[in-house]
Each structure stands twice: as C-alpha cells, then as structure tokens.
Amino acid sequence: MPRKSRHTSTKPTGRAGQVGPSQRQLRAGELVRHALVEILRSEDLADPDLAGVSVTVTEVRMSPDLRHATCFVEPLGGTHAGQVVAGLNRSSKFVRGKLGHAIDLKFTPELKFIHDESFDEVARIARLFDDPRVRQDLGVSDGQAKDDED
Numbered sequence: 001m002p003r004k005s006r007h008t009s010t011k012p013t014g015r016a017g018q019v020g021p022s023q024r025q026l027r028a029g030e031l032v033r034h035a036l037v038e039i040l041r042s043e044d045l046a047d048p049d050l051a052g053v054s055v056t057v058t059e060v061r062m063s064p065d066l067r068h069a070t071c072f073v074e075p076l077g078g079t080h081a082g083q084v085v086a087g088l089n090r091s092s093k094f095v096r097g098k099l100g101h102a103i104d105l106k107f108t109p110e111l112k113f114i115h116d117e118s119f120d121e122v123a124r125i126a127r128l129f130d131d132p133r134v135r136q137d138l139g140v141s142d143g144q145a146k147d148d149e150d
Helices: 023-042 081-090 092-102 118-130 132-138 142-149
Strands: 055-062 068-075 110-115
Touching: 023 055, 023 068, 023 092, 068 081, 081 092, 081 110, 092 110, 118 132
Parallel strands: 068 110
Antiparallel strands: 055 068
16 A cells, blocks of 8 residues: 655645746846946947947846846937847847856856836836826826825
C-alpha cells in the first residue's frame, strides 16, 4: 500500500505555478537598469539620433535565464521616441560591452530597447478623469477638482 504524504499542501511547487518574474530576475533587472543609467549618462554614443538626448530607463525585464534584457526607455520630453529607440538598438552592442564591465553576472544579457508607453497611458487616463461626464459620474465638481490639483 502506498504511503500518503504527511504534507497535504495544495500550493504549487516550482516555477510552473508562479506568475510573474522571479526574485532573481527582478534583482538582475534592477542591477542592469542602474548600470545602463550610468552608461547612458557618462558615455557619448556615436549614433546621430542619440546626440544630446537624455534617456530615462524606466524598467528592465530579464528573461528567466538572464541572457536577454528588455529595456523600457523614455526620451526626456517624450519627443522623437521612435528615433531614439532605434538609435539605442543600433548602439546596443557597444552598450552591452560597457555593461559587461559594469555588472557582475555570469553572462552579459543581450539588450533590446523598447519605448515605454506607460507615460502615454497615464496622460490618457488623466484626460479621461478631466472629462466633465466622468467628473459628473464621480460626483466631483469643477471647483473641487481644481482645489485637489493645488
């Protein structure tokens, strides 16, 4: 007769039951993000689309094996985002070389830069809340909303 386990936990075990990145991925992503910020601040990248542009690295998502990094960036002011992202992707091999010296990981991840759309989404939601019909549904008067902004 097979023995029954004393542990009758219904919690999923291992990575298969988890949703989202592991602590290791989050920690490595933050390490890479901080190093990228320093590299982009101190290095002059030769790409003409990056000349004189300040870039904010908002998030870095690492693959489970830590060999690929998706870097979400936003140019200061949000202008020419497509050109800036294209320039960063063209310069990614150079940036990766600098990153390899700045971080202590077994492998230096391949970098892929993507424009961070979250700022645009925040602005869109703010515009929705400013709509008079939405304010009416929320029970907020125009004078009260202006006081809240101050």
